Amino acid sequence: MAVHIVKCIFIFFFLGLIAKGNEESGCRKEDIDIQQVRSTKTVKGNPVWEVIITNKCVSCRLENLRLGCRNLRSTEVIDPSKLVKSDDGGCLVNFGQPLFENSKLTFTYAWMTMYPFKPLDYEVECA
Numbered sequence: 001m002a003v004h005i006v007k008c009i010f011i012f013f014f015l016g017l018i019a020k021g022n023e024e025s026g027c028r029k030e031d032i033d034i035q036q037v038r039s040t041k042t043v044k045g046n047p048v049w050e051v052i053i054t055n056k057c058v059s060c061r062l063e064n065l066r067l068g069c070r071n072l073r074s075t076e077v078i079d080p081s082k083l084v085k086s087d088d089g090g091c092l093v094n095f096g097q098p099l100f101e102n103s104k105l106t107f108t109y110a111w112m113t114m115y116p117f118k119p120l121d122y123e124v125e126c127a
Contacts, residue, residue: 027057027124032065034117043110044075051117052106055099060126065093067117074109082107090120098125 033054041048055062070089082105084092094105109115 026126027060027062027122029119031055031057032062032119032122034067034119036114036117038114039108041110046075046110046112048076048108048110049114050106050108052104053093053099054104055101057101057124057126059101060124061098061100063098063123063125064096065099065122066090066120067093068120069115069117072109072115073111076108076110078109079107 033052033056035052035054037050037052039048039050053065066086067083068089069083069085069091072085072091082094084095086092093099099105
């Protein structure tokens with residue numbers, strides 16, 4: 001019985017160390033900051049929105065970042081080097097290339113209302 005208790009304590013201690021390590025050097029969806037600003041420009045009567053994606057993951061880079069964009073519409077062409085729609089309702093950011101810690105990626109689109117971009121999935125590479 002005492003051996004079983006010691007094993008359980010060791011397992012919980014070990015799992016606690018793993019969780020703490022991920023918290024300090026990992027990356028959560030909340031660390032992908034997506035801001036939007038309405039510009040003074042319009043395209044075909046729709047306001048132009050500037051989207052700024054910032055990687056706030058500590059010591060980590062994001063790769064293959066995909067945003068949800070199922071119903072995204074724009075009256076101006078979105079720069080395909082910044083955002084490419086796929087048939088599954090997602091959009092690949094930056095051709096899947098790395099977005100490094102504290103770096104920003106910006107693109108614009110034009111529509112009546114701001115689109116609610118949210119991260120779908122991504123890969124993380126931490127130092």
